[in-house]
Amino acid sequence: MCLMLGVGSFNVMAADASAASAAQSSAPADPAPAAEPAQPEILVKGGLLGAISSSIDSVQDKLDLDGNLLDSWRLRADRAADELDTLVNKPLARSPWSIISDFLILSVVWIAAFLLLNRIATFIVGRVSRRRLLIKRERVKGVLSYVLPFTIPAVICLPLTLYVSHFMSPSIGRALALCLAYSTSSGIFSSSILMSVIVLFNSGHKRTAVRVIRGYAPHPLFVIGFLAALSDALTSPQISRQFGGNVTTSVAAFTGLMASVMFCIVVIRMRRPVAHLIRNRSLSARLARPALQQTLKIFSSLWHLPILLMILVSAVNLIGAGEDSQEALRCALLTTVLLIGTVFLSTLFQHMFKPAEVHTGRVYKERLLSLLHAVLRIALAVGFIELLGRIWGFSLFEFAQRNALGKVISDSLSSIGLIFLVTWLLWVVMDTAIQEALKPPTTNRSSRQPSTRVKTILPLLRNAIKIILVVICTITTMANLGINVAPLLAGAGVVGLAIGFGSQQLVQDVITGLFIIIEDTISIGDWVVLDSGHAGTVESLTIRTLRLRDGKGFVHPVPFGQIKAVTNQSRQFAYAFFSFQFTYDSDVDSATSLIREAGQAISDDFLLASKLQGPLEVFGLDRMDMNGIVITAQFRTSSGGQYAVSRAFNDKLKRLVDKSTDVRFAQTYPQLIMSPHNGPMLPMEEGDEQQPLPGKASVVNKDGSESPA
Incomplete structure (x- = not known):
């Protein structure tokens, strides 16, 4: 863009020079024609792209050097041929x-x-x-x-x-x-x-x-x-x-x-x-001297x-397309000095804004300093181009202030640059805030860790902000380039409306997922059971689907629209509930003591203590049935920790009961009842109806052996 701006500036300067010479040669009796102010309006037609196109179209008319250069070399070749002919035919002394x-x-x-x-x-x-x-x-x-x-x-x-x-x-x-x-x-x-x-x-x-x-x-x-x-x-x-x-x-x-x-x-x-x-x-x-080393490193690449x-300037002067050789060499030397000075300034900026170790609380400062470094580099590039143009006889700022073409190009470029700068600044601030909110604290152990809700919503919010900023920046940039964005916006609206009517299930998935995420029904890392039969750990959430990984390692993407009811087993806490059945001849107090002893052993286990949120609660004798007495108890655990606690508690209580002499687990025994018709009945459990069986009747003893009835 800056190169095209320089070309346009050179064109206008040539046009001004020719116009000035024409004005001096013309008679002063005729005032300036009234049609002159209308000419710049043709140049600015079409925004920035139109202005650049008009500038490119007039390059050959404003810089008419090719024909003169070829004519001069053709004339020189003809004269050289005549001189060679004279040299060959001249009599020698x-x-x-x-x-x-x-x-x-x-x-x-x-x-x-x-x-x-x-x-x-x-x-x-x-x-x-x-x-x-x-x-x-x-x-x-x-x-x-x-x-x-x-x-x-x-x-x-x-x-x-x-x-x-x-x-x-x-x-x-x-x-x-x-x-x-x-x-x-x-x-x-x-x-x-x-x-x-x-x-x-x-x-x-x-x-x-x-x-x-x-x-x-x-x-x-x-x-x-x-x-x-x-x-x-x-x-x-x-x-x-x-x-x-x-x-x-x-x-x-x-x-x-x-x-x-x-x-x-x-x-x-x-x-x-x-x-x-x-x-x-x-x-x-x-x-x-690290700064000198960095400077030499950059200079070695340039x-x-x-x-x-310098070689290019010499070649241009050799073919006769340039101005006076002394002036051209002077400009080339100044350009070299300017280039070296720009390289040193760039090295100085790079050394000043060198990223150091990022500490807590300085993340915003580091990101904003990187943005400032980028702005300074852009300003340095613009200043280099302006000084380079002044060395070779044109100025971008004068070109931007003097005519309509320059104003259109400069206004469009400045607007586009401002749009990019504001968009970049907004993205840096928002992205840094989101990244800091997702980052766990490293200095203070008592600092609050980011919740699963934050880990779920903020990445989606970050992607949404990125898309919105890119769309807005693209539309405004296209408008400044001279492109009519009204048909594009209208077409996008029609396409969006058609998609909304044609994909109602997609809209339902998006809306349902939005409310699930906002209400924090499901978060990443939760173990959930869906009404569709899927169960597993939530690996990721998008705006439309839920990604589950079950206990076998299989992945199940489930659209939010298919979720009608969900059971979340990973919220706040859970209960490890126990129900143990003992025989009637077991001592209730001894059984309760064994349960409490097993619970105390679980509480003393340092591997399981982190999963517990309280001591064992023994509810006592819950019920009695025909097989024995039932005693219940429970642990309050963290979500997901109830499984490990239940396995460890069952193992510990089994070992204690095996060592006890007055406490035994009850077993379920089938009973055979003789019918009045001398036919055995089906083995009956509590609450079952009796069904006669043909054949001999037998009775199952307590030790598991059978004896005839």
């Missing part, structure tokens, strides 16, 4: 062989001198490297291996070649040889100096990066230096007089562009090794951008 001999003599002088000096320097480096002083100093040996065999011979060979050329008369061969000697020496000199600097970093963990750079960069750096020096040499007056100004200018532009392209490739290929050299420091240095910008 000297023979071609003498011109070739001049070129060969100077070339042989340079090559011979360089090879001789290179061999001597290589021999010296080999001898010096064996010295005890340099055996363990790899960086010194690396620098000597570049400076002595390459840098010094390149510096010496060029003046030597120039000295020999003074004894020759001016010719094309002499000029071409000097040009190549200068270019080759410059390429060797620049590449060797750069590699010497790289070798100085050859220590510690930087060795890998240095090895990668030394393996790839020397030859491309030599070619770049050669092409750049050749482009510079071809623009000299001596070479221009020999070959022609248009020919040398065209070749210089071509070689300069080739050097720029290769330099871009080298920078992109070497960005990771060079970044490794920049940010990799010793542990003590990193711990001593170091190639200023260089690529």
Whole structure:
């Protein structure tokens, strides 16, 4: 958006400049036409998208550079062809062989001198490297291996070649040889100096990066230096007089562009090794200055951008599409300084708003500080774009205040930004409040834990708030973009109404679930029994369904609309009820004492004490039947704890009764009653009707044996 704003600003500035020139050339007798105020209304049609579309449509009309640039290069090519034709057909004062001999003599002088000096320097480096002083100093040996065999011979060979050329008369061969000697020496000199600097970093963990750079960069750096020096040499007056100004200018532009392209490739290929050299420091240095380390880390990821910008400016000036080269280079340097300053400010903000350990009560502060950090980064980006525009000749704020197009774009962008900021702020506050309400306390043991009702309702509320904020933000953003949202809202209303009528069961599920959640009938973690036959632990609740996991591990999603009655066995407390039947000859007091003793043992068990909410309540003799006496008792336990308490109590009482001599559990015995017709009756329990059985009658004794009646 900011880029499009800048393009629109440049368009309007060009339009204003052309309008001013047209006004100066026109006669002053005619006042301003009345149709001018109506033109901005066409630009602002369609909101932000319409304004940007109008700006893009007028780019080619406002920046008419392509045709002029192609025409200038076409004219230069025609003139260069004429100059080459003149150079070929012009009679020479000297023979071609003498011109070739001049070129060969100077070339042989340079090559011979360089090879001789290179061999001597290589021999010296080999001898010096064996010295005890340099055996363990790899960086010194690396620098000597570049400076002595390459840098010094390149510096010496060029003046030597120039000295020999003074004894020759001016010719094309002499000029071409000097040009190549200068270019080759410059390429060797620049590449060797750069590699010497790289070798100085050859220590510690930087060795890998240095090895990668030394393996790839020397030859491309030599070619770049050669092409750049050749482009510079071809623009000299001596070479221009020999070959022609248009020919040398065209070749210089071509070689300069080739050097720029290769330099871009080298920078992109070497960005990771060079970044490794920049940010990799010793542990003590990193711990001593963490802010500097963070700055170097960020700068290492951006170091190639200023260089690529400088290369781009140079390439634009080479093809002639830019303004004055000095002004363009000045703007490029200021842009580089601005980029570096922005990076340092961004690093400073990141260090200031670095997230620390979040303590209780500081969660809101940390979240709001993160929001403030994001706002400052956005403001920094806007300020960078504004200053960058002023460096290159346009201003976003002036563009936004001066015409209708800028006002539409700026108002729309500011409205959208404000909408996002308010939405983000609301979400941060509400989400933090919900997360803090769901978080169990960690500092004070007596603090109240979040209830199951809170754990059930708040996640649903959080999702609902998120959906509402996203929908509102989307609709308002679309409206500010110039999209007519009225048909969308009407269509959404119709679709919602159709869904409401077509899915009544869904609506019933949602409404029933809403009331179940609000009334806290069911919560996550409860053990419930539904009227549909499902029973299990509640794992999750949505706005429509209930998710149960039964005792076998099976999952049952049940819609709320199918729930008519529910039994919740996990609320507040439960009772572990006991009913024991003893024989008539058992002592009631002894049986009651054994029950109390078993209850006391359960209360003393530290594993079961947490499940109890009171002592054992013995109700005494509850009833008597034909099988024995019945004594009842109960424990009040926490919800879900009655099962473990019942199992432990039954086991304890069984062991106590087995050891007692005057207390026995009663057993149910079937009884056979003889009928008047000498036929046995069915075994009769209490309250059953007698039914005769054919066959012999028998009586079951107390010990379980049978005897004839």
